[in-house]
Amino acid sequence: MSELRWDPLKFRWVIIATERGRRPGDFEIPKEEKKLKVCPFCYGQEEKTPKEVFAVRRDGSLPNTPGWKVRVVPNRFPALSSEAELRREGIGLFDRVEGVGAHEVVIETPHHEKSLGDLDPEDIFLVLLAYRERIRALQQDPRIRYILVFKNHRAEAGASLSHSHSQIIATPVMPFIVRQELIAAKEHFSRKERCIFCDIIKNEQLLGHRVVADMDHFFIWAPYASCFPFETWLFPKRHCHDFAKLDDDELFELAKAMKAMLYGMKHVLNDPPYNFVLHTSPVTSKRPGKPGYWGTIEYDFHWHIELIPRLTHIAGFEWGSGFYINPTPPELAAESLKEVVASIF
Amino acid sequence: MSELRWDPLKFRWVIIATERGRRPGDFEIPKEEKKLKVCPFCYGQEEKTPKEVFAVRRDGSLPNTPGWKVRVVPNRFPALSSEAELRREGIGLFDRVEGVGAHEVVIETPHHEKSLGDLDPEDIFLVLLAYRERIRALQQDPRIRYILVFKNHRAEAGASLSHSHSQIIATPVMPFIVRQELIAAKEHFSRKERCIFCDIIKNEQLLGHRVVADMDHFFIWAPYASCFPFETWLFPKRHCHDFAKLDDDELFELAKAMKAMLYGMKHVLNDPPYNFVLHTSPVTSKRPGKPGYWGTIEYDFHWHIELIPRLTHIAGFEWGSGFYINPTPPELAAESLKEVVASIF
DSSP: OOEEEEETTTTEEEEEOTTTOOOGGGOOOOSSOOOOSSOTTSTTOGGGSSOOSEEEEOTTOOTTSSOEEEEEEEOSSOSSBTTSOOOEEEETTEEEEEOBSEEEEEEOOSOTTOOGGGSOHHHHHHHHHHHHHHHHHHTTOTTOOEEEEEEEESGGGTOSSOSOEEEEEEESSOOHHHHHHHHHHHHHHHHHSSOHHHHHHHHHHHHOTTEEEEOSSEEEEOOTTOSSTTOEEEEESSOOSOGGGOOHHHHHHHHHHHHHHHHHHHHHHTSOOEEEEEEOOOOOBSSTTSTTBOSSHHHHOOOEEEEEEOOSOOOHHHHHHSOOEESSOHHHHHHHHHHHHHHTO | OOEEEEETTTTEEEEEOTTTOOOGGGOOOOSSOOOOSSOTTSTTOGGGSSOOSEEEEOTTOOTTSSOEEEEEEEOSSOSSBTTSOOOEEEETTEEEEEOBSEEEEEEOOSOTTOOGGGSOHHHHHHHHHHHHHHHHHHTTOTTOOEEEEEEEESGGGTOSSOSOEEEEEEESSOOHHHHHHHHHHHHHHHHHSSOHHHHHHHHHHHHOTTEEEEOSSEEEEOOTTOSSTTOEEEEESSOOSOGGGOOHHHHHHHHHHHHHHHHHHHHHTTSOOEEEEEEOOOOOBSSTTSTTBOSSHHHHOOOEEEEEEOOSOOOHHHHHHSOOEESSOHHHHHHHHHHHHHHTO
């Protein structure tokens, strides 16, 4: 079983995979994704993964057989698992939480060679549908405080298998970065009764020079304080805190926007390794006075996606300070990206 | 000129190197350190670096000529520079600070092939002496709020040249991670009138199973909430907030402890890439009511060194959540390290 431990100096939780217990000889630095003889994510290899928890399938096809377009399966080596009993305890100076949660893999396409950005919007829509359905399902578990969807594209960005996939990790505590965003957004709202994300969209539209694409439903921009070269964020224009509340039409519009965002990055940067994360609202309690109650979260938070090409190293300075040094001003990144993105419409 | 920009959602500063302006074609992911025909850090190549700001030299040898054992030179591509005029300004929704500061390289040895851990304690002492002298000098600049010493060992950990070196970056704002530590330590002290770092040493001595080495003057341990496998922290046993206050005897004891720490990691993990950072106290004002005044910082903070071997990836999950997944419990890391470390005494 894993456990979460609290760092009393850094004020953040860490997941310690106590049962994996990797010893000194167990590490090698992977230079590329594992080359397996048979890819467990490929069409026809469904029995090589744990049993699927969601799939988009041809009518009449059975679970864990061919006939799917998108499949979600539990991670074979989960960082967190739903089977443990949730305990939150203090041990002397320190704090721990049982490693309760979920860790799932979204297999985005049956085609081994296609990446997410290669798919048509119709197929990207199905991947987003899988995200939404799994978030909705995991939100029902009262032990869960956050559900993070993320993607590692290529070994340099942390992918261990090359078949295109994203991951979902549900945690019993709120992650540090999301908590920070929520606190900043709450403070802004409580002072001004306006959403900080909506304010940022308006500010950036006015200035214009960091805008990558100003679409009907989505706003793509290079953020003012980008940590990485060509970092790009996607904000929905309709204020909404929770990704799980999107309807199918909105998901399809988002699929088109994601296609544009990934296409722009691929063409401007020659298909780089990348990560993206979906920040949706935490899973909170609606009842004042209950654990997990966070007040006016529907007004405060605004779901969004952050995309980072991995072109620079995270080294000692970044680790030790929390500072990032970005050699490409976001204004320059936006200039390069916006022309290419416009060309696909 | 660089500038620092504030992220109003993540509550952290980012350094944007506006003048470097790296465009899409300028990125390639280095697989190893640059292979230069002539190493600019080598003995006899002193004219290939900017002019030295500090050196330990044979009596009578001239600056920027041979005769040195350790040299400190400005970084040729500095992230921050002392030449700008400090301005702190708000621009609409956002905030910026002129990229004032310093960025220096500590060339740790004249020998191209030796790494820091290969040096004798007598030579490691000279490297630590260079850190102390440069920190003392940079503390005199009233525009500076923090001085971070760090090291990237090997390309996988972010080193761009293989000749053994560390770096010093002085910033006009307090880095996010240090600020968090300082706030945690201040809160602990204000409640209990005890240093949280001193309390942690006592707690860990009592429990014992995360101790790597309990030396006369230094305490080396695998921290309870380690983010990385075999992460190791070194705390001085004598409470002291500021590394610059160490005398030569203490520096020599520290050199022996560093040697032990690096030797243990090298032998247990087969010479891995690594980073370390020195967290000393921020440069604060002593006068209440002045900018940069932080109160009882001498009591609150406790300088220390954090060492992380780079055995795992920083990928989408870590980036998007601030969570780390550590597959090696620190108790297991301490068990492996302590025997090897004990063997060198």
